[in-house]
Amino acid sequence: MSIFRLQIRMAIFLAAFLLVPLLTHADTCVNGQLIDNVGNVTGTCTSPDSDSQTADQAAQATYSARYQFQNEGIFGCNQIAGVNMSVGTMAAIGGIYVPVNDAAVTVNTGTLVYLECILRPLVDRLRESATSATLKKMTSGILTQRNGGPQYSVNRAQEDTSVAAQEAYRVLTDGTLNAVSPAYFTKVRTALARNIQMQMQKPESALTCPIAQRNLTAMTAGPAGGPFSMSDFENLGNPVCNAFGVYNEIQQDVLNPRLSEAVAYNQEQRITGRGFYDVTENADNPLQQKTLTPASVVQESFQQILGSPVRQLESANNIGQMIGALFAGITTQITTDNRGLAGIMRSVAGQPSYLDQVAKESSQGVLGAATNVALSVLNGVRQAEISYLASMNSIAATLTSTIAQLRATEAKCWDLIIPKAQDYAAQNGFTLDQNKIKTATSSMAFSQQIIDSQITPLATQTVANVKASQQALTIIDRLISGVTNTASLDAQRISLQQLDTLVAQKALHTQYDATAAAQRQKDTQQAMSGLVTDTAQAWGDSPDPNIGWCNINNAAIVQQWAERWKK
Amino acid sequence: MAAVAALSVVALVAVVAWQIGHAVGGNTPTLSATNQVLPPAEAHTPFSSINWQGPLPSNAGADTSASAEATQDKDGISNIADNVAGTLVDTYSALVSAGAYTPEAGQQVASDIGASLRANISYRTYTSDDIKADADTSYARMLTYRADMQLALGPLLKNNGYELKLFSSYIDTGDKKYIAQLKSAAQNYRDAAKNAAKVVVPLDAVLHHVAILNALNGFAATVDNLALHADDAFASAALLQTYTNAESDVLASFSALATYEKSKQSS
Numbered sequence: 001m002s003i004f005r006l007q008i009r010m011a012i013f014l015a016a017f018l019l020v021p022l023l024t025h026a027d028t029c030v031n032g033q034l035i036d037n038v039g040n041v042t043g044t045c046t047s048p049d050s051d052s053q054t055a056d057q058a059a060q061a062t063y064s065a066r067y068q069f070q071n072e073g074i075f076g077c078n079q080i081a082g083v084n085m086s087v088g089t090m091a092a093i094g095g096i097y098v099p100v101n102d103a104a105v106t107v108n109t110g111t112l113v114y115l116e117c118i119l120r121p122l123v124d125r126l127r128e129s130a131t132s133a134t135l136k137k138m139t140s141g142i143l144t145q146r147n148g149g150p151q152y153s154v155n156r157a158q159e160d161t162s163v164a165a166q167e168a169y170r171v172l173t174d175g176t177l178n179a180v181s182p183a184y185f186t187k188v189r190t191a192l193a194r195n196i197q198m199q200m201q202k203p204e205s206a207l208t209c210p211i212a213q214r215n216l217t218a219m220t221a222g223p224a225g226g227p228f229s230m231s232d233f234e235n236l237g238n239p240v241c242n243a244f245g246v247y248n249e250i251q252q253d254v255l256n257p258r259l260s261e262a263v264a265y266n267q268e269q270r271i272t273g274r275g276f277y278d279v280t281e282n283a284d285n286p287l288q289q290k291t292l293t294p295a296s297v298v299q300e301s302f303q304q305i306l307g308s309p310v311r312q313l314e315s316a317n318n319i320g321q322m323i324g325a326l327f328a329g330i331t332t333q334i335t336t337d338n339r340g341l342a343g344i345m346r347s348v349a350g351q352p353s354y355l356d357q358v359a360k361e362s363s364q365g366v367l368g369a370a371t372n373v374a375l376s377v378l379n380g381v382r383q384a385e386i387s388y389l390a391s392m393n394s395i396a397a398t399l400t401s402t403i404a405q406l407r408a409t410e411a412k413c414w415d416l417i418i419p420k421a422q423d424y425a426a427q428n429g430f431t432l433d434q435n436k437i438k439t440a441t442s443s444m445a446f447s448q449q450i451i452d453s454q455i456t457p458l459a460t461q462t463v464a465n466v467k468a469s470q471q472a473l474t475i476i477d478r479l480i481s482g483v484t485n486t487a488s489l490d491a492q493r494i495s496l497q498q499l500d501t502l503v504a505q506k507a508l509h510t511q512y513d514a515t516a517a518a519q520r521q522k523d524t525q526q527a528m529s530g531l532v533t534d535t536a537q538a539w540g541d542s543p544d545p546n547i548g549w550c551n552i553n554n555a556a557i558v559q560q561w562a563e564r565w566k567k
Numbered sequence: 568m569a570a571v572a573a574l575s576v577v578a579l580v581a582v583v584a585w586q587i588g589h590a591v592g593g594n595t596p597t598l599s600a601t602n603q604v605l606p607p608a609e610a611h612t613p614f615s616s617i618n619w620q621g622p623l624p625s626n627a628g629a630d631t632s633a634s635a636e637a638t639q640d641k642d643g644i645s646n647i648a649d650n651v652a653g654t655l656v657d658t659y660s661a662l663v664s665a666g667a668y669t670p671e672a673g674q675q676v677a678s679d680i681g682a683s684l685r686a687n688i689s690y691r692t693y694t695s696d697d698i699k700a701d702a703d704t705s706y707a708r709m710l711t712y713r714a715d716m717q718l719a720l721g722p723l724l725k726n727n728g729y730e731l732k733l734f735s736s737y738i739d740t741g742d743k744k745y746i747a748q749l750k751s752a753a754q755n756y757r758d759a760a761k762n763a764a765k766v767v768v769p770l771d772a773v774l775h776h777v778a779i780l781n782a783l784n785g786f787a788a789t790v791d792n793l794a795l796h797a798d799d800a801f802a803s804a805a806l807l808q809t810y811t812n813a814e815s816d817v818l819a820s821f822s823a824l825a826t827y828e829k830s831k832q833s834s
Contacts, residue, residue: 086726087814088756088783095779095821095828096716103825105818122735123804130648130800318673322655325674329681330804 099381099499101510120331127327131320160263163286167262168196170285171255180250188247192255262286269295378480381499381508385476388509389469391517392462395524399459402528406447409536413550414441420552421562433567440565446549450535458524465517472508617654619647619684619805642688644792648801654680686805690788693764693780695773704771709831712769719762722755731810734793738803749794756787775824782816789813 094105273295542548620643
């Protein structure tokens with residue numbers, strides 16, 4: 001325990017001597033560099049008038065340069081956006097307020113940006129504050145440690161008097177006088193107190209009699225009521241039986257020895273500590289206080305560590321650097337602890353990180369401003385519905401386009417087959433019936449067969465989905481209208497409960513539906529593209545007459561169509 | 568030579584840490600409650616065993632209850648600054664005295680101190696026994712529970728700012744209105760937890776519910792302490808570590824509940 005206390009006290013002494021030279025050391029600015037009194041470069045200075053910098057300014061510049069303070073500001077990051085939601089609100093919305101289907105606690109991207117962008121400068125700011133606060137605190141410690149005064153001796157006589165006064169106060173209040181008769185206890189204690197005060201402040205006044213001259217003469221002549229008897233005199237002869245005697249006893253046998261002892265102890269500390277006092281745990285009680293750190297030990301240790309002004313400055317820098325490292329350690333802990341928010345940025349067990357998920361889902365708008373939670377949630381649901389509807393519309397468009405492409409392919413086939421059939425008929429001496437050709441080509445039977453088997457079921461379902469989604473959007477817009485421009489929690493709660501019910505009834509589409517629809521849209525597009533290509537290839541290239549009805553390179557196909565359209 | 572120096576540093580640090588651990592750790596502070604789901608991370612450094620919130624040596628044995636009550640600092644958070652600064656300078660002095668100080672050694676020691684710095688905060692905790700449970704674990708019952716919770720957690724919806732942003736804004740501007748907002752936010756967390764503690768919970772959701780109550784109270788206590796010690800850089804730094812854990816607890820507890828709800832729907 002004592003070693004630790006010694007170290008603490010050493011720290012206080014150390015810091016006191018660190019800051020004083022730091023703030024008063026007359027570094028000089030030369031060509032942008034601060035030079036200390038032994039010629040070492042201690043930092044940089046950029047002021048055009050730096051040559052005329054005061055010592056304080058120079059020292060502060062050195063200080064800042066040494067510790068590389070960053071004052072770009074906590075909110076210096078430009079990429080911050082949308083960090084307005086309370087942690088609890090965000091968690092509660094994801095866990096309780098959104099429909100069960102959507103329930104998932106995701107983290108606002110802005111929050112994650114905060115960790116990287118805000119937390120670091122925040123800790124930097126704290127570090128700066130900690131560095132100056134530490135030195136200030138320690139300086140304050142050395143300057144105020146001893147009952148609000150410095151730990152070292154400033155005015156020896158005054159300090160001895162102060163110690164004596166403290167001890168005298170102890171004598172008067174610590175029970176030493178309890179044995180004095182109550183008959184004159186108060187009078188004696190008052191007299192002692194006055195005497196102490198007199199000794200401390202105006203020792204020469206002790207020679208002045210406080211009784212007026214004429215009263216003193218009368219008292220010496222004897223009491224007015226009669227002669228003073230011998231018996232009375234004997235009774236009062238015992239010093240402890242009269243106020244004067246007790247007073248003198250205390251003064252000589254108790255008070256003066258203790259005052260002398262206290263002052264001697266004070267002087268001894270000062271001598272052994274070479275001007276420093278012991279650090280004690282109870283400086284108010286000079287003779288009872290316990291030494292925590294002998295002044296001599298501290299003084300010697302201090303002397304050993306800080307032998308010169310240069311060493312003092314080095315120490316200040318070292319302490320500052322250590323505080324910087326300490327806060328760097330804290331920053332690392334905060335921003336890398338995988339149980340903190342920072343961990344959310346990492347992929348765990350092959351799952352995408354929260355950051356990836358949020359980046360992907362941020363367009364949902366589920367986690368917007370929280371001023372109106374219901375509105376925020378409903379807007380998110382609306383976004384999901386719009387996304388779903390867009391996918392369905394896209395599927396419908398793809399199917400429509402595929403139908404058109406198939407029909408165009410069939411029309412192209414007819415355009416190839418008809419001339420070939422006409423050539424065949426001419427070569428074989430017969431003509432073609434135009435009505436039969438028109439009937440065959442206008443029915444688009446081949447493409448319709450593909451459409452009916454491959455596209456119609458998808459199209460039917462898609463149209464139904466589009467209608468359902470449009471209805472859902474109407475419902476959502478109605479709910480949104482109900483909570484817009486209101487801060488009523490009840491209204492929001494009712495609205496969210498209605499939303500929950502609608503989702504349970506599958507009347508609305510969730511983000512999962514939207515995601516599935518987007519995938520389906522992609523698949524459909526790919527499938528339809530393949531269908532058009534494969535169909536054209538089969539119709540035009542297949543040697544099988546039942547499939548390659550458009551294969552004009554196959555003589556049997558041309559003959560078949562010419563014979564079918566023969567007039 | 569370098570190896571000897573390194574060993575000296577390690578030995579010195581270990582000795583100092585041991586001394587400090589025995590000196591400061593002699594007086595155990597008020598019991599600190601921690602979230603049952605995710606206990607706070609404990610950094611393992613030579614300084615891990617130090618109780619940074621313990622009373623200062625000069626005050627050891629003194630009756631600090633009156634002053635602690637006056638400053639509302641029942642956890643001794645305000646002791647962190649003096650303990651850390653003292654340890655830092657002590658270690659430096661010890662290294663210098665032994666001729667073992669190098670900037671790298673000093674920074675390593677300080678970094679270790681930083682990594683081990685934590686603020687343990689006490690707060691009201693709940694157990695399953697404190698919760699009234701309903702044996703009905705149907706989907707419909709879960710929906711009723713959700714509705715009750717939506718009502719109970721209403722106070723959370725009054726919080727309109729990210730707590731860390733409020734704290735940062737205070738550090739950036741010194742405007743006390745942010746401290747007031749932090750305190751108000753903390754109260755809303757406590758109110759929400761208090762309301763939620765009265766909700767009757769489906770039996771199979773009790774553990775999730777308890778985790779939420781404790782996370783909310785833990786976060787409230789952390790935010791309160793951030794507001795109380797915002798002007799104390801060392802305490803704030805330690806509390807930021809606690810904050811990230813408390814924040815994670817809140818998110819994790821609600822996330823677990825969300826998973827539970829979905830599982831009920833699909834079952």
